[in-house]
Each structure stands twice: as C-alpha cells, then as structure tokens.
Amino acid sequence: MTTMTNTASQLEQDVDAVTADAGRKRRGESDDDTRRTNWWATALIAVCSLTVLIPLYLAVVVALKTPDQLTQGTGFELPNPIRWENFADAWVRTSFPQALLNTAVITVGSVVFTLLTSSIVAYALARNIHRPFFKGVFFYLLAALFIPFPIIMLPLVKQTSILGLDNQAGMIILYTIYGLSLNIFIYTAYIRSIPIELEEAARVDGASTWRIFWSVIFPLLMPMNATVGIITCVWAWNDFIMPLVVLTEPSARTLSLAQYVFQGQFNTDYTVAFASYLMAMAPLLIVYIFSQRWVISGVTRGSIK
Amino acid sequence: MATLTEAVRSTPAGSARKRATRTRNDSSRAPATYYWMVWPAVIAFAAFHTLPVVVGIFFSFTNYAGYGAWNFVGLSNYLNLFRDDRVLQAYGFSFLFAIVATILTNAFSLAIALGLNAKIKARNFWRGVYFVPYILAILVIGYVFQFFFSNSLPKILSGIPLFRDNILTSETWAWTAIVALAVWQACAFAIIIYLSGLQTIPAELYEASSLDGASPWRQFRSITFPLIGAFFTINVVLSLKGFLQVFDPIVALTNGGPGTSTESVTLLIFRGGFSGGEFAYQTANAVIFFIVITVVSLFQFRVLQRREADF
Numbered sequence: 015m016t017t018m019t020n021t022a023s024q025l026e027q028d029v030d031a032v033t034a035d036a037g038r039k040r041r042g043e044s045d046d047d048t049r050r051t052n053w054w055a056t057a058l059i060a061v062c063s064l065t066v067l068i069p070l071y072l073a074v075v076v077a078l079k080t081p082d083q084l085t086q087g088t089g090f091e092l093p094n095p096i097r098w099e100n101f102a103d104a105w106v107r108t109s110f111p112q113a114l115l116n117t118a119v120i121t122v123g124s125v126v127f128t129l130l131t132s133s134i135v136a137y138a139l140a141r142n143i144h145r146p147f148f149k150g151v152f153f154y155l156l157a158a159l160f161i162p163f164p165i166i167m168l169p170l171v172k173q174t175s176i177l178g179l180d181n182q183a184g185m186i187i188l189y190t191i192y193g194l195s196l197n198i199f200i201y202t203a204y205i206r207s208i209p210i211e212l213e214e215a216a217r218v219d220g221a222s223t224w225r226i227f228w229s230v231i232f233p234l235l236m237p238m239n240a241t242v243g244i245i246t247c248v249w250a251w252n253d254f255i256m257p258l259v260v261l262t263e264p265s266a267r268t269l270s271l272a273q274y275v276f277q278g279q280f281n282t283d284y285t286v287a288f289a290s291y292l293m294a295m296a297p298l299l300i301v302y303i304f305s306q307r308w309v310i311s312g313v314t315r316g317s318i319k
Numbered sequence: 320m321a322t323l324t325e326a327v328r329s330t331p332a333g334s335a336r337k338r339a340t341r342t343r344n345d346s347s348r349a350p351a352t353y354y355w356m357v358w359p360a361v362i363a364f365a366a367f368h369t370l371p372v373v374v375g376i377f378f379s380f381t382n383y384a385g386y387g388a389w390n391f392v393g394l395s396n397y398l399n400l401f402r403d404d405r406v407l408q409a410y411g412f413s414f415l416f417a418i419v420a421t422i423l424t425n426a427f428s429l430a431i432a433l434g435l436n437a438k439i440k441a442r443n444f445w446r447g448v449y450f451v452p453y454i455l456a457i458l459v460i461g462y463v464f465q466f467f468f469s470n471s472l473p474k475i476l477s478g479i480p481l482f483r484d485n486i487l488t489s490e491t492w493a494w495t496a497i498v499a500l501a502v503w504q505a506c507a508f509a510i511i512i513y514l515s516g517l518q519t520i521p522a523e524l525y526e527a528s529s530l531d532g533a534s535p536w537r538q539f540r541s542i543t544f545p546l547i548g549a550f551f552t553i554n555v556v557l558s559l560k561g562f563l564q565v566f567d568p569i570v571a572l573t574n575g576g577p578g579t580s581t582e583s584v585t586l587l588i589f590r591g592g593f594s595g596g597e598f599a600y601q602t603a604n605a606v607i608f609f610i611v612i613t614v615v616s617l618f619q620f621r622v623l624q625r626r627e628a629d630f
Contacts, residue, residue: 055437138356165605223352252456
C-alpha cells in the first residue's frame with residue numbers, strides 16, 4: 015500500500031473533474047508533489063467536511079444547554095449559560111460507570127483474545143494451505159463472511175442463554191469467534207509474504223513450532239495486529255445488535271445498549287440525553303484524535319492488499 | 320471487508336498453488352502442532368456459528384414459536400413468506416434503501432476521495448475529519464440526527480411543509496432521512512478505500528493523456544475510473560451487502576415507522592422472532608434473506624469484475 019505523502023503526485027486532472035475549472039499547470043518529473051496547491055479543491059473539501067462536523071457540533075451544544083434554551087431555539091445556538099449538570103445527571107441516570115466498565119471489559123477482552131487466537135490460526139493455515147485439511151478449514155471460515163447475522167440471531171440467543179453466556183464473557187467469546195473469518199483473511203495474506211527461510215533457520219536451531227510462532231512470527235505480525243486490533247475494537251465498542259439480542263441482565267449493558275434503553279426514559283429530556291450520547295462516544299473519539307494517522311493506516315492496510 | 324480486493328484480483332486457490340510450489344515437504348503430513356493450532360478454533364466456530372445456522376434452518380421447517388411445543392410443517396413457512404405483505408414490503412424497503420444508499424455512498428465518497436487526493440492544504444487533517452464517522456456508534460450519532468430531523472429542521476426550514484412536519488413522520492419520505500444517516504457513516508470507510516485506490520495510479524498516464532489533449536472528464540472516464548475498478552467493485556459489493564442488512568440507523572431514527580413503512584428485513588426478523596412469537600417463520604425469512612444476499616453479491620462480482628481494467 016502506498017503512503018499518502020510520497021505518492022501524492024497525483025491526478026490534478028481528477029480534481030479538475032471535481033472542481034470544474036481549476037489550475038491548468040502540469041507537474042514536474044520529481045517524486046515530490048510539485049503541483050501548486052489547489053485552492054478550489056481545498057475549499058470544497060473544507061465545505062463538505064461540515065457535514066461531518068455539524069452533527070458533532072450539535073451534539074456538544076445541545077448537551078451544554080438548559081432545557082429552556084433548547085425549546086426556544088433550533089438547537090444550534092451556543093449555550094448560555096452552560097449547564098454542566100447535564101453530564102452529572104446522565105452519569106447517574108444511565109449508570110454510566112457500569113456501562114462504561116462493561117463496554118471496556120468486552121472491548122479489551124475481545125481485542126486481546128482475537129489477537130491471540132486469530133493470528134495463531136492464520137499462521138497454521140498460511141503455512142499449510144497446500145494441505146487439503148487446512149485449505150478446507152480456510153474456505154470453511156471464509157464462507158462465513160457471506161452469512162448475514164439475522165440468520166444466526168434467533169438460534170444464537172437460545173444457545174447463549176442455555177449455556178449461561180448471555181453476559182460480558184459471552185460477548186467476548188462471540189466477538190472473538192465471529193471476527194475469525196475476516197481476521198484470518200487479513201493475517202494469511204500477510205503471513206504468506208514472510209519468507210519461510212526465517213522459520214527454517216529457527217527450526218534448525220531446534221525451536222518448536224510454538225516457539226517459532228511466538229518469537230519469530232508474532233513480532234513480525236505487529237502491523238496486522240494493529241489492523242485487526244483497531245477493527246475489532248471499533249466493532250466491539252460500537253456494536254448494537256449483538257448486545258441487544260444476547261445480553262439479558264441490565265447490569266451487563268454496554269454503552270450503546272444503555273443509550274437505547276434510556277432513550278424511552280429520556281423522553282423529551284434532550285439535554286441530558288445528549289450529554290449521555292457524548293459520554294458514550296467520547297472515549298473512542300479521544301483515542302482516535304490522538305492516534306488518527308495510525309488508525310487510518312491500520313484500517314487501510316487491512317482493506318487493501 | 321478487508322483484503323477483499325485481493326480476492327477480487329486473484330482467487331485464493333491461485334495463491335495457494337503458488338505457495339505450494341514454494342514450500343518444501345509438500346507430501347509429508349504437517350507437524351501435529353499445526354493441527355493443535357487450528358482444531359480449537361474450528362470447534363468453537365462450528366459451535367457458535369455453524370450450529371446456530373443449522374439449527375435455524377432446521378426450525379424453519381417447523382412451527383416453533385420460540386417457546387413450547389412444535390411440529391414439522393414442511394415448506395409452509397417459506398410459502399407463506401411470499402404471500403405476506405409485511406415481508407414483501409420489508410424486502411421492497413431494504414432494496415430501495417440499499418440501492419439508493421449504495422449509489423450515493425459511492426458517488427460522494429469517490430468525489431471526496433478525488434478532492435483529498437488533489438494537492439490541498441492540510442490534507443491529513445481533512446482525511447482525519449472525514450474518517451470520524453467510522454469510529455462513532457451509528458445508533459448513538461443516529462439519535463443526534465433524530466433530534467436534528469425532528470426538532471431542528473422543522474424550525475430551520477419551517478417554510479417547507481415536508482420538513483416543518485418532521486420528515487421522520489412522513490410515510491413517503493422518512494426513508495430518505497435513514498439514507499442520509501447511513502450514507503453519512505458509510506462514506507468514511509469508502510473514502511479511505513477509494514483514496515488508496517487513487518494512489519495506485521501512475522501519474523505518467525495522466526501526463527501522456529494530457530499531451531494527447533484529453534479533457535479532465537475524459538481522463539476520469541478513461542483512466543481513473545477503469546483503474547480503480549477493483550476498489551469500485553469492493554466498495555459497491557460491501558456497501559450493498561451492508562445496507563441490505565440495515566438495522567441501527569432505523570432503530571435510531573424511526574424504529575420502522577411510521578407504521579411499518581421503514582421496516583427492513585433485519586428489523587422484521589428481530590421483531591417477529593423475539594416478540595412476535597414467529598421464531599420459525601422468521602428463521603425461514605432469514606434463510607431466504609441469506610440466499611438473496613449471496614446471490615446479489617455473487618451477481619455483482621461477476622458484472623463488475625468484467626468492467627475492471629489493469630495496468
């Protein structure tokens with residue numbers, strides 16, 4: 015995959031297609047992007063980004079208002095005075111600490127187990143894909159990518175409640191297992207690019223397959239671990255339908271589920287509800303702001319090969 | 320989703336063959352350790368993924384309500400599905416929604432990706448901004464959209480009756496609001512895919528074609544679009560598949576209403592199966608849904624792959 019910066023020397027013409035009549039100059043031969051800054055494209059991109067930013071702005075200002083202010087305006091006015099108590103109210107009414115803890119436990123658990131299991135399975139498959147058994151397993155797991163969740167949903171709920179897995183532990187198990195198909199797909203492509211000679215050298219030195227995996231392969235998989243970790247983290251944190259059908263105890267509620275459950279109780283109490291939404295979205299958003307480049311390159315790496 | 324572009328270009332079987340020629344000791348049995356690495360995962364996967372699928376297919380031939388006794392009823396669940404107006408309406412809605420949302424997602428994200436790929440100021444910052452929806456829970460941000468449609472928009476656009484009366488309560492147009500929310504989020508991922516596709520195109524192609532006097536639109540049509548064909552395929556297939564199963568945005572905005580006008584297949588299966596006492600009936604519906612999605616995805620791959628170019 016190419017990086018943004020060094021292959022940035024790209025089709026100004028395409029931009030013209032977007033911005034109609036932008037600059038006519040041609041760029042030079044060098045690798046660096048010698049095109050002149052395209053101000054039309056910059057302006058267009060900036061204006062369009064408002065569609066992303068406005069809902070976030072709305073979420074923040076509504077969460078800081080008093081109910082009176084909200085009924086008077088459209089919602090977009092700046093809050094005056096600011097009512098911080100909305101957050102305190104939401105904290106108590108949605109049992110925020112409990113939901114946050116549940117979501118964090120499920121997310122962290124899923125990411126850790128996913129990284130440990132998917133990489134091992136993918137390694138065994140990638141190194142033996144020419145053997146019928148492993149090839150069969152590979153396609154068996156891959157075929158699951160075509161199976162939509164609704165077909166599993168109804169029987170799964172029976173199964174998890176019979177097994178006593180209608181709780182956080184069950185969610186971790188389900189995310190780990192259901193992520194397997196996609197993760198193996200991501201990992202095997204990468205493992206095949208690791209020269210087998212590396213392992214053979216270690217094998218000659220008497221290392222076992224497990225040892226080779228942990229000390230040679232796993233460290234080399236770090237870029238893919240990041241990719242799989244990010245995808246799993248975003249999925250487990252934001253998922254709604256699986257917690258909705260699987261979790262039965264109110265004490266096991268995740269953040270998304272808590273918003274859904276309390277939606278009815280908030281009724282028209284929008285300011286407190288919005289404070290609650292913000293608190294539910296904030297943890298991942300904050301992590302993203304500080305690791306933005308890393309997250310995007312991780313997700314891209316998983317998608318493009 | 321990920322790495323599917325590889326599958327689009329070369330079949331896994333092809334790369335497996337390549338691998339086999341490079342690996343030594345082809346004929347010998349793999350060390351036992353490899354089997355130990357795979358078996359637990361296979362068993363767990365069979366128990367929590369394949370088993371529910373099989374159980375679901377089994378019960379689709381019964382009249383099980385989700386509790387109590389049941390009998391085999393043969394194919395009658397399947398036959399009844401085709402006569403059930405609510406089911407047909409859910410399929411109609413899901414397809415309308417998915418097709419419109421797929422077209423809009425791909426059009427917008429390709430345009431934004433072209434813009435981000437141009438030489439613009441603070442490119443990484445903007446790229447980061449456009450990716451934000453990907454990391455937000457669509458249900459939660461959906462509630463913000465719900466407030467916007469039902470409380471802000473009626474006041475801002477009070478001159479337009481459709482918006483003044485809250486578009487979410489319009490039986491004819493509520494689905495467009497759901498499309499807006501779903502596209503808003505789906506674009507984040509699609510933009511990133513298109514952007515990486517655009518960066519694989521050699522700049523020389525544009526230089527050569529501009530010497531020949533090709534217009535920007537002509538260049539887009541003859542160079543850019545054919546060369547990002549694989550990325551277009553993957554984006555269209557993935558978005559259509561995802562949009563057909565739409566659930567969260569509907570729950571956040573209309574909850575299927577008004578009436579059942581925005582009830583998707585997934586929402587119908589969820590409601591009928593869990594609270595409507597239609598366990599068997601809705602699993603039959605899910606089996607049909609699975610077949611529909613698979614056929615649609617494979618059909619798309621065939622049609623779209625034929626249009627791709629390589630360099």
